[in-house]
């Protein structure tokens with residue numbers, strides 16, 4: 720797949736690129752089934768890293784990650800030719816997987832404060848992520864909002880949340896997406912999202928890559944992240960659930976005795 724001049728221009732000027740209706744229905748069926756399988760691991764002690772949040776309906780899975788080594792189907796999609804060819808055009812060389820996650824955002828599930836991903840992605844300074852919608856992400860269900868045009872440098876921030884002076888003049892554009900679409904975005908692109916105010920889950924998978932010439936850092940990333948979360952605990956300094964090195968998630972911690980959620 721070659722980009723049109725307009726697509727190339729959108730990537731260069733906005734820091735993100737939206738490709739509509741790229742995935743066929745058969746791929747979407749597979750992805751949805753595989754995401755359900757990963758979610759089931761969070762309930763039965765299966766592999767991967769799982770984070771829960773308290774919602775109005777009780778504890779729910781907020782994020783699952785580190786599933787690539789444990790799921791053949793997902794791994795073949797993450798590392799397959801379709802994404803590989805697009806990423807190679809965006810990075811100017813072959814891409815290697817850096818991390819993978821699914822944000823579930825059940826009804827009432829928390830949004831994310833304005834942030835860039837770059838401060839959370841250690842060991843290398845530039846990444847490109849691909850967002851793969853499993854459900855519709857609308858303004859009501861908590862889609863992403865981007866502030867287009869910022870593609871270089873880490874903005875002043877507090878534990879990963881962009882600081883007030885920059886936010887005062889920021890412009891935000893909502894990006895509603897639907898199953899079949901793909902969104903690629905730069906790790907410096909500022910973004911945020913709201914609480915899911917709909918009555919259905921809003922699952923988005925995020926696959927993050929770096930240029931292959933910079934090395935395969937995935938295992939190192941997860942070893943470092945697991946160690947940091949173990950040392951810090953489940954809540955960040957903001958008091959919200961800590962999903963990341965960035966303390967940007969706005970979900971509420973699950974009260975102590977209950978840890979596991981019904982889907």
Ligand SMILES: O=C(O)CCC(=O)C(=O)O
Nearest residue numbers: 822830831861910912923
């Ligand atoms: O899924 C969302 O609502 C936003 C996710 C996000 O910005 C992140 O995981 O860094």
